[in-house]
Amino acid sequence: MQTPGLEAGPADPGNRHLPELVRTRLDSWYPSRLAPRFQPSQRPRTRSFLRPLPLVLAALLLVLLAATALAGSPRALTDVIVNLAGSHPGATPTPRPHSAIAVGSGQVQPAPAADVTTPALATPSLGDAGLLAQNQRFASAARTSTPIPALSPDPLASVSPGLSTPEAAGGRPVNSGPTLPPVESPPPTPTPQPIP
Amino acid sequence: MGMTPDTPSRQPEPVPDFESLYKRFRLPLYRVIRGIVLDGAAAEDLTRRAFDRAYVTRRPEQSTDFAPWLYGVAVGLALDYLSSRWRRLRGLYSRLPLLPPPRPDVLERSAEHVLSRLSPRQRALVVLVVYAGLSDAEVGRTLRMSESEVGLEVDEAARLMQAALSETDHPGVRKRHNP
Numbered sequence: 001m002q003t004p005g006l007e008a009g010p011a012d013p014g015n016r017h018l019p020e021l022v023r024t025r026l027d028s029w030y031p032s033r034l035a036p037r038f039q040p041s042q043r044p045r046t047r048s049f050l051r052p053l054p055l056v057l058a059a060l061l062l063v064l065l066a067a068t069a070l071a072g073s074p075r076a077l078t079d080v081i082v083n084l085a086g087s088h089p090g091a092t093p094t095p096r097p098h099s100a101i102a103v104g105s106g107q108v109q110p111a112p113a114a115d116v117t118t119p120a121l122a123t124p125s126l127g128d129a130g131l132l133a134q135n136q137r138f139a140s141a142a143r144t145s146t147p148i149p150a151l152s153p154d155p156l157a158s159v160s161p162g163l164s165t166p167e168a169a170g171g172r173p174v175n176s177g178p179t180l181p182p183v184e185s186p187p188p189t190p191t192p193q194p195i196p
Numbered sequence: 197m198g199m200t201p202d203t204p205s206r207q208p209e210p211v212p213d214f215e216s217l218y219k220r221f222r223l224p225l226y227r228v229i230r231g232i233v234l235d236g237a238a239a240e241d242l243t244r245r246a247f248d249r250a251y252v253t254r255r256p257e258q259s260t261d262f263a264p265w266l267y268g269v270a271v272g273l274a275l276d277y278l279s280s281r282w283r284r285l286r287g288l289y290s291r292l293p294l295l296p297p298p299r300p301d302v303l304e305r306s307a308e309h310v311l312s313r314l315s316p317r318q319r320a321l322v323v324l325v326v327y328a329g330l331s332d333a334e335v336g337r338t339l340r341m342s343e344s345e346v347g348l349e350v351d352e353a354a355r356l357m358q359a360a361l362s363e364t365d366h367p368g369v370r371k372r373h374n375p
Contacts, residue, residue, distance in 0.1 A: 018326075021307050021310065022307050022310070022326045026227040026228075026230070026307075029226070029227050029230050031223075036219075038214060038251070
């Protein structure tokens with residue numbers, strides 16, 4: 001069944017030439033670049049291969065944004081990226097507090113360790129023999145384990161490298177001089193002991 | 197090399213049957229698509245894609261009724277193209293006052309003016325009925341409409357086209373068809 005709307009008869013003469021108009025116009029259209037022979041395109045396979053690529057990129061971007069939000073700072077984000085890349089974060093120098101640098105030790109010591117001072121170790125009582133023996137054992141351990149720093153701007157600091165550590169404070173002779181106060185930072189110039 | 201039921205649908209070389217199909221429907225498919233999208237370059241690209249899709253989705257047992265099937269693929273691609281977001285953005289862009297409008301004489305002397313007054317679906321309906329010569333039932337299957345809906349839409353398209361013809365003076369067309 002064919003619709004008479006576009007093939008109108010004499011009752012609607014205006015519609016009579018409408019199909020002719022459309023047909024004639026469409027017959028005048030010729031493609032200029034369409035191949036005369038069919039060549040199956042590989043485009044659908046390429047598309048199916050490339051389709052996950054934007055998704056992967058978007059997921060990567062989301063991961064980076066989440067890492068930024070969790071890290072809180074661009075510096076930490078750099079560390080996260082370095083960790084993800086498989087590098088060692090220790091290769092990049094991190095700024096340390098002044099107290100840890102002033103110790104002059106060759107070993108890396110955490111900054112809070114310099115601030116933690118046990119009063120019992122810093123000021124041992126004279127009559128506590130057990131504590132004295134323990135302190136001496138700590139002192140010997142500190143002497144054997146702590147290397148002498150090769151480069152130190154302060155020669156006095158190089159003589160006693162572990163002054164700020166509790167072990168070194170406890171390792172000093174109990175009655176050899178004034179006890180050091182709880183160390184927040186190492187004393188700038190320790191007073192020399194009077195020669196008896 | 198003939199098509200057997202064991203032949204996979206994706207083959208590296210075109211089947212001779214499909215090659216003859218391409219030669220037979222290359223021009224009609226291009227014209228139908230261009231009558232819908234009203235853009236020559238886009239119609240060529242869509243024709244190529246329509247044959248690609250038809251080549252991939254063809255069935256071995258499909259030996260008859262090539263025309264409605266191929267026109268259905270082509271019309272679906274053309275309507276998808278017109279309704280895509282990029283096309284809508286391009287349409288908005290072309291409406292900016294900075295761009296020169298299309299020349300009225302070019303529009304008025306051609307059938308594009310009449311077809312441009314229709315919706316894309318109505319244009320598909322008109323070119324399928326008028327140019328491709330499909331029956332209302334075939335057009336309904338192609339556009340997923342009932343036969344009665346096809347009749348109503350064709351009447352509406354004819355009314356709109358007649359109005360477009362009457363509102364503009366169309367001496368060239370009238371002189372040629374009504375001497």
